Amino acid sequence: MNIFIADRNQLFRESLKILFENEGFASVSTHRNNIEDLVPEIEKNLPDIILTEYIDNTKSAAALKNITLNFPSIKFLVIGFSFSEKEYHHLIQLGVKGCILKESDLPELKNALQEVVSGKVFFPGDILQKVMIKHSKIITGKNSNNLTEREMEIIYLLCDGFSNEEISEKLHLSYDTIKWHRGNIFLKSGCKNILSLYKYAIQNKFIT
Numbered sequence: 001m002n003i004f005i006a007d008r009n010q011l012f013r014e015s016l017k018i019l020f021e022n023e024g025f026a027s028v029s030t031h032r033n034n035i036e037d038l039v040p041e042i043e044k045n046l047p048d049i050i051l052t053e054y055i056d057n058t059k060s061a062a063a064l065k066n067i068t069l070n071f072p073s074i075k076f077l078v079i080g081f082s083f084s085e086k087e088y089h090h091l092i093q094l095g096v097k098g099c100i101l102k103e104s105d106l107p108e109l110k111n112a113l114q115e116v117v118s119g120k121v122f123f124p125g126d127i128l129q130k131v132m133i134k135h136s137k138i139i140t141g142k143n144s145n146n147l148t149e150r151e152m153e154i155i156y157l158l159c160d161g162f163s164n165e166e167i168s169e170k171l172h173l174s175y176d177t178i179k180w181h182r183g184n185i186f187l188k189s190g191c192k193n194i195l196s197l198y199k200y201a202i203q204n205k206f207i208t
Contacts, residue, residue, distance in 0.1 A: 064076065
């Protein structure tokens with residue numbers, strides 16, 4: 001895994017580089033103070049993922065959006081001390097697939113990087129649920145077929161490619177509980193498999 005890091009704290013950047021490379025987890029080929037400074041480096045050495053500090057300003061947002069549009073293969077994991085619901089919405093709109101708090105430990109950070117690089121999403125469960133439920137209600141004006149908030153959360157994760165086992169681990173629920181919720185989802189939606197559920201979610205604008 002080839003990682004670029006953008007963070008104002010030089011010690012933080014250099015520490016991650018040493019830790020990742022000494023463990024053979026990833027190579028950190030470039031690290032800079034901010035995401036704008038990474039842009040000239042990308043064409044020379046295309047990274048798999050960019051770990052970037054969240055800075056809420058127009059210049060950083062423009063740089064991030066520019067990279068996601070011109071280099072769609074590059075994934076983003078945004079790191080910060082805290083995130084508001086509004087900030088999560090903004091990052092999702094920019095194409096970010098994951099966020100993590102700086103208070104997280106190294107194993108969690110490594111797991112987040114691996115999840116996002118593999119094409120999955122990584123958001124703290126409580127925030128993800130609030131954001132996605134609110135987003136779906138804004139679009140549809142109602143919660144279709146009396147789906148619960150938990151069922152809506154599981155629909156989103158199923159459509160994003162997570163298995164029952166992965167959802168169980170991510171939401172800290174038992175495997176049997178996820179199976180029970182999944183059965184209710186199929187019953188309420190009238191879907192028979194994941195493909196039809198995916199179509200159902202698109203038709204109801206739960207996902208785009």
